[in-house]
Amino acid sequence: MSLAERFTAAWYAGHPALGLLRPLEWLYRVVVQRKRERFLAGEGDIYRAPVPVVVVGNITVGGTGKTPLILWLIEHCRRRGLRVGVISRGYGAKPPRFPWRVQADQSAEVAGDEPLLIVQRSGVPLMIDPDRARAAAALLESEALDLILSDDGLQHYRLARDLELVLIDAARGLGNRRCLPAGPLREPAERLESVDAVLHNGVLHPPHGGYGFVLQPSALVNLRSGERRSLSYFPEGQALHAVAGIGNPQRFFSTLERLHWRPVAHAFADHAHYSAESFDFSPSLPVLMTEKDAVKCRAFAAANWWYLAVDAEPSPAFVGWFDQQLQRLQAVPR
DSSP states (O other): OOHHHHHHHHHHHTOGGGGGGHHHHHHHHHHHHHHHHHHHTTOSOOBOOSSOEEEEEOSBSSOOSHHHHHHHHHHHHHHTTOOEEEEEOOTTOOOSSSSEEOOTTSOHHHHOHHHHHHHHHHOOOEEEOSSHHHHHHHHHHHOOOSEEEEESOTTOTTBOOSEEEEEEETTTTTTTSOBTTTSSBSSOGGGGGGSSEEEEETBSSOTTSSEEEEEEEEEEEETTTOOEEOGGGSOTTOEEEEEEOSSOHHHHHHHHHHTTOEEEEEEOOTTOOOOGGGGOOSSOOOEEEEHHHHTTTGGGOOTTEEEEEEEEEEOHHHHHHHHHHHHHHHHSOO
């Protein structure tokens, strides 16, 4: 288990030794709170786009299902006639320069795994840059858009935003509710009181308020051929090697178990880099991975490698609320 994995396990289990990190947590809180106070006061170089900006982020370290929800938001906005674009930090991407427009035929090494997945799935205009304000400006220079979705960036206060959506893993919650490095929080839990909506991944009707969404498996897709098969392609009890290099690999493994398969779990670091040797598993079984992992493995995939396609399904309450917000944002003069 890596050091990062040990910290994550401790954060969500509430390990008492984390109390030794309280002084560092206090310093971290001071920094992030001052940063937000300056943003609220309008201080510093803050970019306001000429179109509405919707930030889809989180306050916890680790996966919360942002990519599937962003894909849903893209299609939902398009169905309402909106021209939508996406900006992203492009974690792990190594393009020739920033900002960089992601295209579907680029490699994950150049574009980043999550941005490439989003573009390959949706064809949306997408710009990556650690400076999200610069990414938004560059995207608007090249595309006529009605709305920008920011993939993460809740704490990127150089970018003004019109709507903040925060995602939380319903199973793990906020862990021990402490900030880095004593806990998994990027900002204090009180930050949730100021965002526009909190969405809990894994439940449609959160018992303590907010909105919910679930990730619904929809198909099996072969990495080499692109062939799509129904979930019944693998019978109940099918043993397979399950690969997940995401923020919360256990969520993927649990999904496979709920589908009544028998996964042999292989958890990799989030945004892991793969080679054919990474999959030298025994015994010989089909390999099933997340779509995020698949975008990095197609070039050397074997015939029996598949990924599980999943789609976000938000609660009707969130859909109704979000439609109201879209109407409001469209009516606001820019």
